Amino acid sequence: MSTAAVIALAIGVVVVLGAISFATLARKSDVRGAGALSSEAVKRDKAGRSAADVEAEAAASTRTGADAEAEGVQARSKELVQVGAEDSTLIPWTPPDPEAIGVSRRQFFNRATVTLMSAGIASFAAASFVAFLWPSGTGGFGGSVAVGKLDAIKAGIKQGGGFFYVPEAKSWITAYPVEALPAARTIYTDNILVGMEAGIVVLSQKCPHLGCRVPECKTSQWFECQCHGSQYNRVGEKKGGPAPRGMDRFPAVISPTGDVSIDTGTNVTGPAIGVNTTGQEAEGPHCTGGDEH
Numbered sequence: 208m209s210t211a212a213v214i215a216l217a218i219g220v221v222v223v224l225g226a227i228s229f230a231t232l233a234r235k236s237d238v239r240g241a242g243a244l245s246s247e248a249v250k251r252d253k254a255g256r257s258a259a260d261v262e263a264e265a266a267a268s269t270r271t272g273a274d275a276e277a278e279g280v281q282a283r284s285k286e287l288v289q290v291g292a293e294d295s296t297l298i299p300w301t302p303p304d305p306e307a308i309g310v311s312r313r314q315f316f317n318r319a320t321v322t323l324m325s326a327g328i329a330s331f332a333a334a335s336f337v338a339f340l341w342p343s344g345t346g347g348f349g350g351s352v353a354v355g356k357l358d359a360i361k362a363g364i365k366q367g368g369g370f371f372y373v374p375e376a377k378s379w380i381t382a383y384p385v386e387a388l389p390a391a392r393t394i395y396t397d398n399i400l401v402g403m404e405a406g407i408v409v410l411s412q413k414c415p416h417l418g419c420r421v422p423e424c425k426t427s428q429w430f431e432c433q434c435h436g437s438q439y440n441r442v443g444e445k446k447g448g449p450a451p452r453g454m455d456r457f458p459a460v461i462s463p464t465g466d467v468s469i470d471t472g473t474n475v476t477g478p479a480i481g482v483n484t485t486g487q488e489a490e491g492p493h494c495t496g497g498d499e500h
């Protein structure tokens with residue numbers, strides 16, 4: 208078969224298929240197809256109806272879908288206008304009651320966190336307040352501070368060149384000469400004499416002048432305050448400077464077994480200016496520029 212014949216045959220097939228499609232579409236749009244009334248039926252129907260009915264039907268047959276949609280929109284607009292006119296008052300918004308709608312999970316965790324933190328801070332503050340007010344009986348400054356055996360303390364004084372420092376008690380311990388006891392008994396109170404009778408004296412490190420820590424002076428064998436030059440002999444009796452008295456002291460408590468503790472809760476005011484029970488003079492160069500009085 209030649210090419211021209213094939214083309215002609217294809218054109219013929221296309222034309223036939225197009226004719227069949229056209230015929231099918233024309234049949235679907237034919238109002239006289241299935242469901243359409245025959246001319247006799249139409250005549251009988253018209254004879255049984257009034258002229259008004261026929262006229263209304265004719266008008267309805269000319270009404271398009273757009274007309275029907277426009278009529279519907281118009282009717283709905285009228286309804287909305289009527290509703291708005293009836294209820295034009297604005298109702299104020301009222302927030303919903305949280306208790307009524309319940310507590311969300313986030314609210315629950317937020318409230319729990321705040322509550323626990325508040326409880327923790329309150330507990331800490333209460334504990335600190337009680338601890339601050341509670342008297343500390345032992346173990347720190349303000350209470351009884353255990354130092355050790357009396358013999359060990361005396362050995363410590365010698366080892367320290369005449370001075371033994373107890374930081375927990377903020378105190379110095381020095382030796383008290385037995386030959387000075389008669390004079391001491393006329394000056395010092397019984398609770399201080401307990402230590403002196405045992406050969407020691409416990410002195411507060413706090414300068415009676417303005418409160419500086421008073422260091423020892425190994426060369427003079429005195430205490431000499433670096434702040435304003437107050438000087439005290441080895442048992443804390445004032446020798447010079449602006450201090451108003453000798454060094455304050457704490458009672459030493461000595462058990463029958465020789466254990467010594469310092470009662471730092473009892474501050475005994477130092478002796479008056481001029482008290483010099485030991486008669487000790489400076490044993491070497493001073494550590495401060497203060498004059499000896």
Ligand code: FES
Binds near residue numbers: 414415417435449450
């Ligand atoms: S504080 Fe010690 S002399 Fe002033």
